[in-house]
Amino acid sequence: MGIExxxxxxxxxxxLAALVAVEARDLLSSVIAVGAAGFALSVIDLLVGAPDLAIxxxxxxxxxxVLLIRVVLTRDDTSVTSARDVLRTGAVLLGAGVxxxxxxxxxxxxxxxQQGGGTLPPFGQxxxxxxxxxxxxxxxAADYLERGADQTGAVNTVTAVLLDFRAYDTLGEATVIFxxxxxxxxxxxRIGRRRDASTPDQExxxxx
Amino acid sequence: xxxxxxxxxxxxxxxxxxxxxxxxxIYIALTGHLTPGGGFAGGVILAAxxxxxxxxFGRESSSKLITGPACHVAxxxxxxxxxxxxxxxxxxxxFFINFxxxxxxxxxxxxxxxxxxxxxxxxxxxxxxxGAFLALSAFRLAPxxxxxxxxxx
Numbered sequence: 001m002g003i004e005x006x007x008x009x010x011x012x013x014x015x016l017a018a019l020v021a022v023e024a025r026d027l028l029s030s031v032i033a034v035g036a037a038g039f040a041l042s043v044i045d046l047l048v049g050a051p052d053l054a055i056x057x058x059x060x061x062x063x064x065x066v067l068l069i070r071v072v073l074t075r076d077d078t079s080v081t082s083a084r085d086v087l088r089t090g091a092v093l094l095g096a097g098v099x100x101x102x103x104x105x106x107x108x109x110x111x112x113x114q115q116g117g118g119t120l121p122p123f124g125q126x127x128x129x130x131x132x133x134x135x136x137x138x139x140x141a142a143d144y145l146e147r148g149a150d151q152t153g154a155v156n157t158v159t160a161v162l163l164d165f166r167a168y169d170t171l172g173e174a175t176v177i178f179x180x181x182x183x184x185x186x187x188x189x190r191i192g193r194r195r196d197a198s199t200p201d202q203e204x205x206x207x208x
Numbered sequence: 209x210x211x212x213x214x215x216x217x218x219x220x221x222x223x224x225x226x227x228x229x230x231x232x233x234i235y236i237a238l239t240g241h242l243t244p245g246g247g248f249a250g251g252v253i254l255a256a257x258x259x260x261x262x263x264x265f266g267r268e269s270s271s272k273l274i275t276g277p278a279c280h281v282a283x284x285x286x287x288x289x290x291x292x293x294x295x296x297x298x299x300x301x302x303f304f305i306n307f308x309x310x311x312x313x314x315x316x317x318x319x320x321x322x323x324x325x326x327x328x329x330x331x332x333x334x335x336x337x338x339g340a341f342l343a344l345s346a347f348r349l350a351p352x353x354x355x356x357x358x359x360x361x
Contacts (some may be wrong), residue, residue, distance in 0.1 A: 059249050063255055070263065087338075117266070149313060153322075167294065
């Protein structure tokens with residue numbers, strides 16, 4: 001019970017940090033607020049018993065924070081001068097969240113009928129785990145836990161799932177990272193070179 | 209003494225610490241099948257070490273150690289290595305089938321092909337993020353087409 005209360009407090013902190021990140025006048029404040037939200041999420045990961053995810057989240061947050069601060073500090077027009085309306089943004093976000101939650105619990109609360117005759121599990125119930133009612137077909141999570149170490153030899157079940165049972169997903173993830181970094185290279189390729197002051201701009205307005 | 213980068217304190221601290229960070233990243237990746245962690249987290253830690261070196265020593269001094277083309281090559285090599293591990297599964301029958309003996313449980317040499325996959329992902333993510341950091345740290349010389357005559361950068 002204590003842990004759940006702590007998690008709720010952390011989620012409230014994350015919401016606050018996200019609102020600050022959207023609404024802060026200074027870009028550096030926004031970046032730091034994003035980092036605060038990420039670190040709170042990593043603490044939540046740790047509390048719910050996901051150390052793999054917590055480690056990854058922490059290191060990604062550290063690197064992303066360093067990188068974004070590095071980028072922010074090299075620009076000199078980082079503050080917003082236009083007026084901000086924090087209350088309106090917060091109200092809109094809160095309304096949208098309540099609406100989405102209502103839609104989820106109205107439509108998905110009873111389970112969604114599928115083609116094969118079964119139903120998708122209700123919203124909020126883990127898809128892969130064994131469902132308490134017999135209408136939902138049993139998942140594979142218990143199988144992974146029981147036989148994962150025997151079948152893969154890896155005692156860390158998370159790694160066993162990621163790199164053996166669900167290795168296709170990991171291959172797809174690696175491809176996504178590869179392509180996105182390739183895209184970053186393509187976008188940032190020529191930007192680092194200072195344009196010669198003597199040559200006139202032939203392509204004004206088009207990113208080179 | 210090269211004047212680029214940060215102060216002497218930062219440089220000496222980075223010199224001391226960056227090796228440990230690198231070793232820790234490799235450790236996180238290589239023991240990913242035994243303890244929490246894995247190739248992705250280890251790779252990000254490696255990229256953090258690279259970012260530490262680049263930030264503290266400056267781009268010019270660190271370009272002897274960490275260059276963009278090397279990062280690109282290692283990035284592609286890591287991605288290809290993961291695919292090769294997957295393709296070597298055909299030795300045992302099918303795509304992504306384990307082809308290495310499982311080994312003794314709780315030992316470093318266990319888990320079949322999982323440590324190999326972790327190693328490939330470590331190289332891929334570390335080099336990729338380090339390369340992206342290098343590309344972004346070149347961002348400061350960017351011309352600003354929105355401000356005409358903005359030559360102060």
